[in-house]
Amino acid sequence: MSDLAAPHILALTAYEPGKPEEELTRELGIDDVVKLASNENPYGPSPKCIEAISGATLALHRYPDPQGHALRQALAGHHDVPIEELCLGNGSNELIDLICRVTASRGEHAVFGHPSFPCYRIASVAQELDFTAVPLRDHLHWNVDDLLGAVTPKTKLLFISNPNNPTGSYIARGELERLLRALPERVLAVVDEAYFEYVDAEDFAPATELRNARARLAILRTFSKAYGLAALRVGYVIGTPELITALNRLRAPFNVGTAGQVAAQAALADEAHLRTGVEATVRERHKLADALETAGLHVAPRSQANFVLVDLRRPGRAVYEALLHEGVIVRPMPAPLESSIRVTVGKPEENERFLRSLERVLRQSRV
Ligand SMILES: Cc1ncc(COP(=O)(O)O)c(C=O)c1O
Numbered sequence: 377m378s379d380l381a382a383p384h385i386l387a388l389t390a391y392e393p394g395k396p397e398e399e400l401t402r403e404l405g406i407d408d409v410v411k412l413a414s415n416e417n418p419y420g421p422s423p424k425c426i427e428a429i430s431g432a433t434l435a436l437h438r439y440p441d442p443q444g445h446a447l448r449q450a451l452a453g454h455h456d457v458p459i460e461e462l463c464l465g466n467g468s469n470e471l472i473d474l475i476c477r478v479t480a481s482r483g484e485h486a487v488f489g490h491p492s493f494p495c496y497r498i499a500s501v502a503q504e505l506d507f508t509a510v511p512l513r514d515h516l517h518w519n520v521d522d523l524l525g526a527v528t529p530k531t532k533l534l535f536i537s538n539p540n541n542p543t544g545s546y547i548a549r550g551e552l553e554r555l556l557r558a559l560p561e562r563v564l565a566v567v568d569e570a571y572f573e574y575v576d577a578e579d580f581a582p583a584t585e586l587r588n589a590r591a592r593l594a595i596l597r598t599f600s601k602a603y604g605l606a607a608l609r610v611g612y613v614i615g616t617p618e619l620i621t622a623l624n625r626l627r628a629p630f631n632v633g634t635a636g637q638v639a640a641q642a643a644l645a646d647e648a649h650l651r652t653g654v655e656a657t658v659r660e661r662h663k664l665a666d667a668l669e670t671a672g673l674h675v676a677p678r679s680q681a682n683f684v685l686v687d688l689r690r691p692g693r694a695v696y697e698a699l700l701h702e703g704v705i706v707r708p709m710p711a712p713l714e715s716s717i718r719v720t721v722g723k724p725e726e727n728e729r730f731l732r733s734l735e736r737v738l739r740q741s742r743v
Pocket of ligand 1: 415467468
């Protein structure tokens with residue numbers, strides 16, 4: 377084998393993104409495609425974002441503001457935190473990677489859940505960290521004692537996706553607070569709240585409300601989901617000035633483009649648009665889960681995100697492939713969820729199309 381890439385990189389499995397619509401059109405000649413694979417917002421961003429980025433003053437020949445000052449200022453107001461506690465990322469994905477690189481060195485240790493967002497593992501491996509992927513109970517539920525039990529004297533990082541991708545499950549306020557208080561001081565707890573806006577469970581608490589529970593806490597948010605700006609790649613982290621200063625040492629100076637900065641500000645200001653989209657998605661999430669259960673399928677309980685995880689009790693990848701032939705893209709799951717698919721909650725007509733296609737695929741026993 378070529379020795380071009382370092383051995384720990386050769387051992388990595390690349391992140392498998394949702395299949396783009398154009399790819400399916402190219403491969404199968406299907407024009408009318410429904411994509412429910414990447415937890416995107418089907419309603420798109422506020423129209424004010426489009427106005428903002430098409431504004432005559434957008435200077436495309438200039439580099440973006442390297443500090444993203446205006447957006448950070450707006451976020452500081454939104455969260456009522458000092459601007460020194462905010463750093464922007466090229467999507468929150470970049471920040472996951474940066475956080476690993478600035479806080480932990482080769483041979484130190486990271487803890488995250490399994491199944492959870494694969495990028496915690498990828499970023500840890502890239503930094504040559506040892507890691508423990510803590511199995512969720514029944515592959516679905518967080519257990520704080522299991523997470524704490526995985527912490528070693530070398531642990532520097534703990535990642536939690538709350539709510540969790542791909543299960544939709546969450547750690548409730550009391551348990552999250554217990555975890556944050558119980559972790560050894562040296563550990564940076566990273567609470568990734570990519571799906572925070574879709575939560576309707578009353579016992580959920582955003583980590584922004586628990587900042588006094590521990591000093592070493594980083595909270596990740598993104599404009600890719602509820603704000604509908606996935607194409608522009610804007611995420612941010614809220615953390616101590618010490619963490620933000622460290623991130624700024626390594627962060628590429630122009631990591632978030634001007635269009636992203638400007639659109640994110642417009643998105644943040646249009647609360648009504650955000651609320652309408654989130655309400656529609658939460659309503660549809662309940663309807664979709666109910667319809668799947670009525671069809672006798674097993675849905676992970678009470679997803680708090682903009683997707684549902686369905687256990688089909690047969691190979692999920694085969695169902696995924698049969699659905700592609702129906703023009704519907706969902707997400708097959710790796711082990712231990714290989715009998716499940718993850719379905720992003722779309723618009724009502726998209727969800728109905730998915731349900732009809734799934735029913736046809738299962739009835740025709742194509743799998
Ligand atoms: C849990 C979680 N965190 C982070 C991300 C990355 O989002 P982005 O880089 O678009 O901000 C995703 C994307 O699917 C996610 O599911």
